Amino acid sequence: MRIVLVGPPGAGKGTQAAYLAKNLAIPHISTGDLFRANISQGTPLGLKAKEYMSAGQLVPDSVTIGMAEDRMDQEDAAGGFLLDGFPRNIGQAEALDAYLSGKGLRLDAVLDLEVPEDEVVKRIAGRRICRADSSHVFHVIYNQPRTEGVCDVCGGELYQRDDDREDTVRKRLEVYHSETEPIIDYYKAQGLVVTISALGKVAEVTQRAMEALPSRD
Ligand code: AP5
Numbered sequence: 246m247r248i249v250l251v252g253p254p255g256a257g258k259g260t261q262a263a264y265l266a267k268n269l270a271i272p273h274i275s276t277g278d279l280f281r282a283n284i285s286q287g288t289p290l291g292l293k294a295k296e297y298m299s300a301g302q303l304v305p306d307s308v309t310i311g312m313a314e315d316r317m318d319q320e321d322a323a324g325g326f327l328l329d330g331f332p333r334n335i336g337q338a339e340a341l342d343a344y345l346s347g348k349g350l351r352l353d354a355v356l357d358l359e360v361p362e363d364e365v366v367k368r369i370a371g372r373r374i375c376r377a378d379s380s381h382v383f384h385v386i387y388n389q390p391r392t393e394g395v396c397d398v399c400g401g402e403l404y405q406r407d408d409d410r411e412d413t414v415r416k417r418l419e420v421y422h423s424e425t426e427p428i429i430d431y432y433k434a435q436g437l438v439v440t441i442s443a444l445g446k447v448a449e450v451t452q453r454a455m456e457a458l459p460s461r462d
């Protein structure tokens with residue numbers, strides 16, 4: 246299965262991706278996590294990405310598309326993948342189509358997570374992520390770790406993302422509406438979009454997603 250997850254910041258894409266990837270036995274590929282790993286390792290790519298991310302803007306396609314393709318080229322992604330946070334504009338969606346069709350492949354579905362904006366704000370305000378691996382995601386109220394401030398998965402320290410400050414969140418939402426939302430229509434034209442509500446408990450949303458996705462080949 247090759248799936249794209251789409252939804253506003255804080256919709257729960259990373260949270261759902263962890264469960265869906267496990268259920269579907271495909272790797273979770275998050276461009277946000279790849280950028281954050283580069284930032285914590287201090288790579289040139291990380292330094293470049295950081296400028297844009299801390300301003301709530303998209304990292305340029307010239308950097309992002311190559312990074313995503315390199316990840317999809319890895320062996321564990323040969324049988325499918327769950328993309329989280331990529332593509333994020335029409336240019337990236339076209340690049341992904343070209344990449345896949347060059348290999349004789351296609352997407353199976355685009356899962357669109359719908360959440361009202363006030364809920365998104367609450368989710369982002371309480372989010373804490375793991376310093377060792379930013380795909381380990383918690384919430385101070387809705388998804389508490391067993392020990393406060395400590396990652397359940399690996400024992401790493403939990404902290405608040407730099408781009409989760411209120412003014413940056415506002416900018417990220419704006420960028421989502423102007424640049425990312427148009428990809429939903431782009432994929433609707435290909436008959437790929439499955440929209441579900443991302444409200445409710447994490448496990449309920451996962452179940453809703455599993456029921457809505459096309460059955461596996
Ligand atoms: P990225 O890391 O992709 O961030 P995002 O899209 O803004 O999404 P978030 O990570 O904020 O939210 P999420 O939907 O994953 O929610 P989560 O599961 O954490 O991108 C960051 C930046 O990187 C971008 O701004 C951009 O600069 C750059 N970037 C990344 N990809 C790019 C690309 N392709 N092109 C260019 N630039 C790119 O959940 C949120 C919180 O809610 C958590 O605390 C969680 O515990 C909680 N929660 C989850 N589900 C529930 C639930 N059902 N009920 C209650 N709480 C819940």
Ligand code: ZN
Nearest residue numbers: 375381396399
């Ligand atoms: Zn961790």
